[in-house]
Amino acid sequence: MKNKKYVCPVCGFGGLKEPPFDKLGEASYEICPCCGFEFGFDQAPYVQFRESWLNSGAQWYVLKQKPKAWDLQKQLKNLKN
Numbered sequence: 001m002k003n004k005k006y007v008c009p010v011c012g013f014g015g016l017k018e019p020p021f022d023k024l025g026e027a028s029y030e031i032c033p034c035c036g037f038e039f040g041f042d043q044a045p046y047v048q049f050r051e052s053w054l055n056s057g058a059q060w061y062v063l064k065q066k067p068k069a070w071d072l073q074k075q076l077k078n079l080k081n
Ligand SMILES: [Zn+2]
Pocket: 008, 009, 010, 011, 012, 013, 032, 033, 034, 035, 036, 037
């Protein structure tokens, strides 16, 4: 289970190390390297954060983790809503 990855509910990035919130509702406080959302800290609704992130050009928060063949549209398909 150590290598399991989780999808960021904000941007659809599929490489989070922990679930944003565990079964008890405890936040991971992990910062998504893609959109920069910090679970448990950022209070903005996911959709709102996503829109402002997209509107500002969908820049990677940790640029060195950006895959070479990154495809935003493909990543957004990971989102269920
Ligand atoms: Zn994200």
